[in-house]
Amino acid sequence: MSATPRLYVAPDLAEGAEVSIEGDQAHYLTRVLRLGAGAPVRVFNGRDGEFDATIASATKTSLRLCLTGRVRLQQAVPDLWLLFAPLKKARTDFLIEKATELGAAEIHPVITERSDADTVRVDRLQRIAIEAAEQTERLDVPPVREAAKLGAILASWNPERVLIYADEAGDEGEKPWGGEAGRAKPMADVLKDAGKGSAAILVGPEGGFSPGERQRLRNLPFVRPVGLGPRILRAETAAVAALTLWQAISGDWKA
């Protein structure tokens, strides 16, 4: 991890500008890290790149940062969304953190028939995404969208965005080791055949998609069912694995 604290802030950034820091971020800098005037910080806002800054003044509850110079130009992550069915709290938190590290451009909670939760605290998940973006050297923070029902999402889907559907956690009797019938192709093979355009990864809840949901997904022309190996992966593991494969094969992990 970097030794210089890195903060996501709201205001416009430019060399010589001053930025105020309050609330949790001020607490973190002054009380946890015990930084005062003169200490170096880095800031980004998702629009203007990343800047070196110096703490100009500090009280217990607020700081002023002076931006000394831009160190990186703004750069977008690839256009990959993650759609996930809410899981138990710790596993959802983990998923948001990992999706941010792995460069998801947007995060969409999806309510499915077997979802473990119907409500999502979007503001809390957004804070987790901000902390992960600060940590992972991203220049933007993936927006966490309001939860929506799978049917509504599919009905209004832009068909130019390929929807990659992790066909995990099928119903009893559809085990991945039970035979080839109906088994999705390995994700690496599917990605090699697909174009390099906009994409989304959809991962279901721990209980899997219902037979009706799977049928509907498989009949849509923009959907690509993919397999993630012979073992049954938890939902958040499937999401991390699918994000990794997409970035490595179709995204920005190339040399």
Add this chain to the structure above:
Amino acid sequence: MSATPRLYVAPDLAEGAEVSIEGDQAHYLTRVLRLGAGAPVRVFNGRDGEFDATIASATKTSLRLCLTGRVRLQQAVPDLWLLFAPLKKARTDFLIEKATELGAAEIHPVITERSDADTVRVDRLQRIAIEAAEQTERLDVPPVREAAKLGAILASWNPERVLIYADEAGDEGEKPWGGEAGRAKPMADVLKDAGKGSAAILVGPEGGFSPGERQRLRNLPFVRPVGLGPRILRAETAAVAALTLWQAISGDWKA
């Protein structure tokens, strides 16, 4: 997830044999799941495949299972080890669970110069691996080895096992976005050029490897440094990403 409980047990398994269940597993079946005589269970032991079983009798503290028939023959996971530097507790636990789901054959805690912890509760981590193996439909449980120092591990390494080294979290000034100098090749490219034999993935602590450790690793003929994209990944994310890519490209995720 499967509706029928799946248990890892120690005894030999054969059709018609009886197996005793005690302790935490008995508590889970009788008190958490509230199962009694006649309920179906599945069992595996890492050697004899997987069996359907029926609860023959149950008290509050022990059960007898009768094995009704073998449903899967024993099958090994690919020969991929995970070597990781111990992290904070929750992140280490997560890593063990994910490594088991992603089919690591053995798990080796490694003490490095910047490790967050020098001691590892191997018995606790082994229990996490057992629970994850039960969940993920594996037929074996990856052994969690005793922690050893990186230098000692490298000194006695079998050079026929390729050691894939996630070159993440470098020192300040070696940021992945800072230029091409010394940057590792993308892991997907390295794997395409590598053979299909035995391998291990090595992931360092949050603070990264020391310059001396990195130098030593890069000079060893069996080591392959790999890159995992332009964002900085936490150690456990790097491990999950590297395990995923290896299984998808060199392991058993093929069609």
